[in-house]
Amino acid sequence: MNFINYISTIIIPFIIVFAIGYGIMEKKNVYDIFIVGAKKGAKIVIKLFPTLLAIFLAINLLRSSGIVDFVIDIISPILKVLNIPEEIMPLAILRPISGSASMGIATNIMQENGVDSKIGLIASTIMGATETTFYTIALYTSSIGVKKIRFTLISSLIANIVGVTTAILIFSL
Amino acid sequence: MLNKLWPAFIIMSFIYGLLNFNMDQLNNSIFESCKQTIEMILSFMGVMCMWNGIMEIIKETTLINKITKCLTPIMKFLFPDITKESKAYGEISMNIVANLLGLGNAATPLGLKAIKSLQEENKNKDELSNSMIMFIVLNTMSIQIIPTTVIAIRSSLRFY
Numbered sequence: 665m666n667f668i669n670y671i672s673t674i675i676i677p678f679i680i681v682f683a684i685g686y687g688i689m690e691k692k693n694v695y696d697i698f699i700v701g702a703k704k705g706a707k708i709v710i711k712l713f714p715t716l717l718a719i720f721l722a723i724n725l726l727r728s729s730g731i732v733d734f735v736i737d738i739i740s741p742i743l744k745v746l747n748i749p750e751e752i753m754p755l756a757i758l759r760p761i762s763g764s765a766s767m768g769i770a771t772n773i774m775q776e777n778g779v780d781s782k783i784g785l786i787a788s789t790i791m792g793a794t795e796t797t798f799y800t801i802a803l804y805t806s807s808i809g810v811k812k813i814r815f816t817l818i819s820s821l822i823a824n825i826v827g828v829t830t831a832i833l834i835f836s837l
Numbered sequence: 838m839l840n841k842l843w844p845a846f847i848i849m850s851f852i853y854g855l856l857n858f859n860m861d862q863l864n865n866s867i868f869e870s871c872k873q874t875i876e877m878i879l880s881f882m883g884v885m886c887m888w889n890g891i892m893e894i895i896k897e898t899t900l901i902n903k904i905t906k907c908l909t910p911i912m913k914f915l916f917p918d919i920t921k922e923s924k925a926y927g928e929i930s931m932n933i934v935a936n937l938l939g940l941g942n943a944a945t946p947l948g949l950k951a952i953k954s955l956q957e958e959n960k961n962k963d964e965l966s967n968s969m970i971m972f973i974v975l976n977t978m979s980i981q982i983i984p985t986t987v988i989a990i991r992s993s994l995r996f997y
Contacts, residue, residue: 705889729857
């Protein structure tokens with residue numbers, strides 16, 4: 665386990681140094697390129713801000729009004745049987761539908777429970793291991809105007825369920 | 838979808854809060870949300886810019902081509918119908934590499950190009966071909982080695 669921890673601490677600095685070193689070897693203006701990329705990053709985050717605000721607002725209202733506790737009380741017996749942490753359910757449901765909404769929920773979960781808590785780790789893994797399935801399928805099929813998608817949706821949803829259950833299983837062991 | 842869900846959430850919360858005399862907490866949480874979001878986004882922006890800068894360097898060097906070459910065995914297994922000479926071949930592997938590196942925004946334009954080329958080779962234009970389905974499913978299941986966005990969120994929350 666220590667070895668894995670060591671790898672995960674070294675991998676990010678290594679990628680950074682490797683990329684920059686490689687750029688220098690090819691005589692690229694790494695500094696200028698970095699700035700161009702960083703600017704794009706800033707644009708992404710600024711675009712994300714309004715959606716994130718909307719989601720945070722809705723989630724915080726739902727929580728402070730007491731609805732969330734009420735719903736959790738109702739479904740918690742079922743979740744207990746399946747060994748699923750109750751905070752994960754909204755994330756798992758929204759993830760295939762909306763990327764920014766699920767990101768808002770995941771962020772909220774990690775803020776409330778801590779990044780390295782069991783729930784925080786599950787939320788991170790779900791975010792890293794699944795995609796906005798419906799949006800992606802709609803985007804690709806509509807771009808070429810094909811309506812008969814055969815078994816695309818089924819296979820994608822299976823992949824999605826596998827991602828979520830694996831995330832829960834790994835941290836429940 | 839969210840156009841219906843979002844207002845429903847807010848109206849439901851208001852009514853439930855009203856019935857349970859919870860208005861104090863509800864009121865506080867509105868302003869707390871705004872504060873939370875801006876604090877979050879500020880720390881998030883730093884990590885995001887840093888990653889995008891590094892990924893831009895990888896994209897601009899021949900490193901990206903090298904990584905693409907490493908994919909050949911995987912490509913053969915996943916897309917047996919596509920020959921190496923096909924235009925779609927290069928575009929698909931570039932898309933997979935961008936996905937692996939967590940470059941979601943670079944992956945999508947590449948993917949759209951690839952699906953267009955796949956459609957040109959498609960025999961039945963009304964239906965997705967097997968390769969097209971495989972390609973779309975690959976894109977819906979997030980094949981990331983470096984999940985940049987998750988890393989950004991986690992590290993910004995840790996130093997928060």
